[in-house]
Amino acid sequence: xxxxxxxxxxxxxxxxxxxxxxxxxxxxxxxxxxxxxxxxxxxxxxxxxxxxxxxxxxxxxxxxxxxxxxxxxxxxxxxxxxxxxxxxxxxxxxxxxxxxxxxxxxxxxxxxxxxxxxxxxxxxxxxxxxxxxxxxxxxxxxxxxxxxxxxxxxxxxxxxxxxxxxxxxxxxxxxxxxxxxxxxxx
Amino acid sequence: xxxxxxxxxxxxxxxxxxxxxxxxxxxxxxxxxxxxxxxxxxxxxxxxxxxxxx
Numbered sequence: 209x210x211x212x213x214x215x216x217x218x219x220x221x222x223x224x225x226x227x228x229x230x231x232x233x234x235x236x237x238x239x240x241x242x243x244x245x246x247x248x249x250x251x252x253x254x255x256x257x258x259x260x261x262x263x264x265x266x267x268x269x270x271x272x273x274x275x276x277x278x279x280x281x282x283x284x285x286x287x288x289x290x291x292x293x294x295x296x297x298x299x300x301x302x303x304x305x306x307x308x309x310x311x312x313x314x315x316x317x318x319x320x321x322x323x324x325x326x327x328x329x330x331x332x333x334x335x336x337x338x339x340x341x342x343x344x345x346x347x348x349x350x351x352x353x354x355x356x357x358x359x360x361x362x363x364x365x366x367x368x369x370x371x372x373x374x375x376x377x378x379x380x381x382x383x384x385x386x387x388x389x390x391x392x393x394x
Numbered sequence: 395x396x397x398x399x400x401x402x403x404x405x406x407x408x409x410x411x412x413x414x415x416x417x418x419x420x421x422x423x424x425x426x427x428x429x430x431x432x433x434x435x436x437x438x439x440x441x442x443x444x445x446x447x448x
Contacts, residue, residue, distance in 0.1 A: 230406050241418075241421060242421050242424065242425055243425070245418045245421050245422055245425075249414070249418060252412075252414060252418075253414050256411055256412050256414060257411075260406070260408070261409050261410075261411055261412070262412055263409075275428075277428075277431065278431065280427070281424070281427065281428055281431070284420070284423075284424040284427065285424060287420065288417065288420050288421055288424060291412055291413070291416075291417050291420075292412065293409045295406075338405075338406055341406055342406065
């Protein structure tokens with residue numbers, strides 16, 4: 209953990225990357241935080257300190273709420289989620305997801321032979337809507353293809369039973385345009 | 395190259411930063427309650443299993 213903290217604090221480039229940016233956090237990061245709070249505290253603190261703020265979207269909220277198995281648990285988890293601003297699900301995002309989803313699906317089906325989850329597609333749509341100020345943090349690096357996104361930073365956290373590799377992503381519009389050309393032929 | 399995907403339509407407001415210590419305290423308490431609930435009900439799946447799919 210100290211290594212991760214040192215990397216984040218000492219790295220001027222990491223501070224630069226987060227300067228004036230907001231960070232959308234993935235469901236897997238919330239789950240890991242809940243499961244191993246002390247292991248992820250430094251990463252959370254550094255992201256929080258150096259960025260403009262951390263946030264979620266309504267899809268990530270819903271996905272995370274699935275772990276609740278009764279009303280009390282749901283209420284507690286909602287209270288925790290309320291600590292993060294939830295980006296609005298508005299017209300721009302809905303238009304973006306409609307445009308991006310087929311392209312995202314195209315590269316995932318070719319490269320990984322798998323379909324894209326709607327939650328992931330919405331995360332990418334939010335990145336595009338709030339470009340260039342929104343970044344995305346996830347452990348599910350294989351779900352976020354570099355044919356659409358740039359992975360601008362990465363690191364690992366060892367929790368003994370497994371190693372979590374986080375990736376920080378931003379949208380790449382040139383890559384998206386190339387994919388669009390492949391998809392539409394125009 | 396003109397990029398039709400660069401919408402730049404969204405604006406993000408300023409908001410208060412997360413209170414890390416209070417947030418983590420809440421998470422730990424929630425996890426403790428979930429652990430207890432799991433122990434009370436032998437048919438409930440283990441808390442660690444809750445996170446597998448995410």
